[in-house]
Amino acid sequence: MSAGRLSRTVRVTNPEGVHARPADMIAKLANRYHSQISLTKGSLKIDAKSILSILTLVAECGTELVVEAEGPDAHDAVNGITELFHRNFDEGPDHPVPN
Amino acid sequence: MQRLQGIAVSPGVAIGEALVMGNEGFRIPRRFVTRDAVETELDRLHHALASSAEQIERNRDAIAHELGRQYAAIFEAHLTMLRDARLVDELDQLIRERQYSPEYAVSRVLRRYAKVFQQLDNSLMAERANDIFDIEQRILSNLVGRRREEFSKLESPVLILAHNLTPSETANLSREFVRGFVTEIGGAGSHTAIVAEALAIPAVVGVGNFLADVSGGDMVIIDGNQGLVILRPDEETIARYRQEAEAGRTRAEQLGQLRDLPAQTLDGTRIDLFGNIEFPNEVPACLERGADGIGLFRTEFLYLGSEFAPNEQDQFEAYKSVAEQMQGRPVTIRTLDLGADKVMPGRPDDEKNPFLGLRSIRLSLRNLPLFRTQLKAILRASPYGKLRIMFPLISTIMELRQARMILSDVMEDLDEHGVQFDRNMPVGMMVEVPAAVIMIDRFVEEVDFLSIGTNDLIQYTLAVDRSNKDVANLYTGSDPAVLKLIDMAVTAANKAQIPVELCGQMSGNPIYTMLLLGMGLRQMSVAPAAIPEIKKVIRSVNIAQCEVVAKKVMHLENARDVKSYLKDELNRLFPTDES
Structure with missing residues (x-):
């Protein structure tokens, strides 16, 4: 049911933005899907399976990104990645982040 | 470009x-591999990546175990970076298509990423550059097989x-x-x-x-x-x-021909042109250029070159070696000038203001065993040549007396043990603190010679940290205040009829040679490489002409005017030279 192409806009809401750990979570999750997944910030579009590319996006708190997936599990992929943003990458009072 | x-x-x-030497070590300067080596080199890269991943995993597990999982998150991120398919593709491509060595490819690609991060305003993101450098170093160390090669290798x-x-x-x-x-x-x-x-x-x-x-x-x-x-x-x-x-x-070859000619002005005034050294193995460089002696032996480098402070015997060997190599020509040994920017390994550097802190003679006077060991070694070496001893950074007459007292004490010790030494070894002081210049009339009565250290004298007079690039342009020997202090010291020494030499970097810069001669300076100590050029200037001038230059300079009011005037004078002397 989830095959095809899908995109959704998300906003970075965790105060620290997409630094190493969130980028790690995104890339790891993205690599579990067969679809091609990208993140777009303005005119910059990168491969969501590459942590280094994600870091070069410099997605700070408040940035809007478009999550796009194309492939057999595009629907699950977009849901999964957006979910990470919604959960603030598990950062917050319950999940202290060292430095 | x-x-x-x-x-x-x-x-x-x-x-x-x-x-390129980072904080961690350095990168190997090999750029290309041959075409038939490409497959082996790719293998080597993948092995290095795998080993790096294993090491990071081990670190991650250790940290997670000790501190908790969230602290290991950064290693998790490093691991993902290392396995980034895009990164690996890029590296493979550079090796396969451009025949880069894996080391060069890794360095090029990761540095490009690091640069992107470094340019960000966001400091947290800019920090990521360090993660990248960390990964780069790790892969490189696995490629090279060892963490840090020595310069000496x-x-x-x-x-x-x-x-x-x-x-x-x-x-x-x-x-x-x-x-x-x-x-x-x-x-x-x-x-x-x-x-x-x-x-x-x-x-x-x-x-x-x-x-x-x-x-x-x-x-x-x-x-x-x-x-x-x-x-x-x-x-x-x-x-x-x-x-x-x-x-x-x-x-340089042309200047080399001056080697056996004396450093003598046209009117026949003989100038002593000495060399500055850090290690005994620099003596040949001085002799090859016809140095009249060693005007400054910076002994702290003996300490800085190794993990441990050299013992008395090691120091004795070093001093003796220099004394013997110089074959009767004078050798001035400066006691330890440690501290500030020359810190021994292992010494805590928690001083807020190290140049005004516990350095040089102050450090020696606080560490008497260290100081006595050095004095003993110098004294023991004194029969093997013509040694002179000199205390650095003397600011007050009490410091000088204290240092001399310890020297006499060590002499007594040696006497008791029947050890030979030169009882009449001249004892001098560095003039590098403005306070010492201001009180120079008192000092000249208690020392056998003076040596003006312009590097420190400039920074203390002008209140400029010579290693701070934001103010380094204010650091200049041409400043009239500095020149006035030098003039005071030279005049006082000449009046007291004790030798005075100048051993800072100023003496190695040919634009100052005429001025210094004109002030009455007759001994200069310079880096060995500068000897021929300074000698050439000395041999091309007469003292009367230099005195005119000095008189003129002392009336100029700022460093820029002084420098441009001195440059003009030097150009008039050697119209074809670029300098």
Whole structure:
């Protein structure tokens, strides 16, 4: 049911933005899907399976990104990645982040 | 091609492959592999990546175990970076298609990422550059097979590019293969500069951040005359500099012909032209250039070159070796000038203001066993040549007396043990603190000679940190205040009829030679490489003419006027020279 192409806009809401750990979570999750997944910030579009590319996006708190997936599990992929943003990458009072 | 401007601290031109030295170690200067080696090199890269991943996993697990999982998150991220398919593809491609060595490919690609992060305003993101450097270092160390090679293990000529070189690192340089160096920080008069000068290799310091723009193996030109560093120069630039380097060599050869001629002015005034050294193995460089003696033996380098403070016997051997090699010519040994920018390994550096802190003679007077050991070694070496001893950074008469008292005490000790030494070894002091110059009339009554250390005298007089690039342009020997202090010291010594020499970097700069002679200075101690050029100036002037220059200079009101006047005078002397 989830095959095809899908995109959704998300906003970075965790105060620290997409630094190493969130980028790690995104890339790891993205690599579990067969679809091609990208993140777009303005005119910059990168491969969501590459942590280094994600870091070069410099997605700070408040940035809007478009999550796009194309492939057999595009629907699950977009849901999964957006979910990470919604959960603030598990950062917050319950999940202290060292430095 | 990229041009960087820094501070020229040691003249000459060097062209060659870069050895980039980060905080962790350095990158290997090999850029290309042969076509038939590509597959093996790819294997090597993948092995290195796998080993790096294993090491990071181990770190992650250890940290997670000790501190909790969330603290290991950064290693998790490193691991993902290392396994980034795009990164690996990129590396494979560079090796396969452009025949880069894995080391060069890793360095190039990761530095490009690091640079992106470094340029960000967001400090948290900019920090990511350090993660990238960390990964780069890890992969490289796995490629090379060892974490950190020693400078002394170099096998081919290189130009060293570093953030900063500690005196102990420069002390360990392999003289045979290091052809020049560039540092991001530091200023004229920093000890990096002194060592470069001693090695007679070009150096540029205070260039600012640039290491992220360069990879080990890149072609680099160091123009130590202009303070320029050119990364990845084009063919035309290389050709131009090759010519310049060639011209420099020819000029050096011509100057070499002065070796056996005395440093004597046209009117027959004999000037003592000494060499400054850090290690006994620099003595031949002085002798080859016809030095009249060693005017400054900076003994702290004996301490900085190794992990442990050298014992009495090691020091004795070093001093004796220099004394014997100089065959009766005077050798002035300066006691330890440690502290400030020359810190022994292991010594805590929690001083807020090290140049005004516990350094030099102050440090020696607080560490009597250390000081006594050195004095003993010097005294024991004294029968093997013509040694003189000198205390650095003397600020008050009490300090001088205290140092002399300890010296007498050590002499008594040696007497009791029946050890031979030169009882009449002259004892002098460095004049490098303005307070000492102001009170110089008192000091000349209690020492056998003076040695003016301009490097410190300039920084203390002008209140300029010579290694801070933001104010380094204010650091100049041409300032009338500095010149007035030098003049006071020279005049006082001549009046008291004790020898006075000048051993800072000023004495090695030919624009000052006439001025210093005109002030009445008759002894200069310079980096060995500067001897021929200074001798050439000395042999081309007469004292009366120099006195006119000095008189004129003492009436000028600012450093810029002084410098341009002195340059003009030198140009009039040698109209064809560029300097």
